[in-house]
Amino acid sequence: xxxxxxxxxxxxxxxxxxxxxxxxxxxxxxxxxxxxxxxxxxxxxxxxxxxxxxxxxxxxxxxxxxxxxxxxxxxxxxxxxxxxxxxxxxxxxxxxxxxxxxxxxxxxxxxxxxxxxxxxxxx
Amino acid sequence: xxxxxxxxxxxxxxxxxxxxxxxxxxxxxxxxxxxxxxxxxxxxxxxxxxxxxxxxxxxxxxxxxxxxxxxxxxxxxxxxxxxxxxxxxxxxxxxxxxxxxxxxxxxxxxxx
Numbered sequence: 001x002x003x004x005x006x007x008x009x010x011x012x013x014x015x016x017x018x019x020x021x022x023x024x025x026x027x028x029x030x031x032x033x034x035x036x037x038x039x040x041x042x043x044x045x046x047x048x049x050x051x052x053x054x055x056x057x058x059x060x061x062x063x064x065x066x067x068x069x070x071x072x073x074x075x076x077x078x079x080x081x082x083x084x085x086x087x088x089x090x091x092x093x094x095x096x097x098x099x100x101x102x103x104x105x106x107x108x109x110x111x112x113x114x115x116x117x118x119x120x121x122x123x
Numbered sequence: 124x125x126x127x128x129x130x131x132x133x134x135x136x137x138x139x140x141x142x143x144x145x146x147x148x149x150x151x152x153x154x155x156x157x158x159x160x161x162x163x164x165x166x167x168x169x170x171x172x173x174x175x176x177x178x179x180x181x182x183x184x185x186x187x188x189x190x191x192x193x194x195x196x197x198x199x200x201x202x203x204x205x206x207x208x209x210x211x212x213x214x215x216x217x218x219x220x221x222x223x224x225x226x227x228x229x230x231x232x233x234x235x
Contacts, residue, residue: 037226044125044226044228045161045169050224062220062223106156106218107157107175107216108224109157109159113168113169114168116168
């Protein structure tokens with residue numbers, strides 16, 4: 001059974017940093033793109049970032065480019081999102097999601113999702 | 124602001140058919156990129172309903188169907204049931220944005 005378990009959320013001050021983790025199990029982690037998708041309170045879904053199966057290729061939404069870094073440790077079956085210079089508009093539930101291919105695919109979609117971790121940016 | 128536009132809400136009585144539109148442009152749906160649909164109940168993660176425009180994952184009732192024409196896509200729910208009350212999102216890819224999957228603005232379905 002595929003399981004994705006996010007952690008690391010919490011309260012962070014504007015301009016601060018936070019690292020999210022997503023522990024994966026039940027599938028060959030290194031064979032799939034992994035993604036972060038976020039949802040601000042009462043708002044819709046927003047794709048944040050993708051990382052290829054090897055970790056060599058990364059992709060970001062313009063809203064987080066240069067501030068967030070996605071990475072993965074295939075030996076630990078864990079996905080990360082390093083969030084720097086956070087802003088109030090980064091407040092959201094962050095979901096990790098399993099892709100369907102090894103590399104980024106324009107046809108990509110998400111069958112498996114974690115339960116999400118809440119990040120609140122506030123002073 | 125999303126490049127895929129959905130109506131904020133749709134409603135229907137039990138047993139009725141409702142449709143949700145997802146309007147894009149030449150850089151996303153109109154360019155031939157596939158459309159996928161998700162259902163999200165309050166406080167839970169999204170659930171994949173339709174992938175590749177019109178394919179249902181195993182376990183999704185055949186009351187849910189997807190279609191695509193030009194720069195738009197639609198999700199139809201027939202035989203509406205109380206448990207269908209949820210938020211629904213379309214998703215595709217947009218070539219005008221850097222390496223970007225995009226989600227629709229979302230639609231709240233209310234069962235009257």
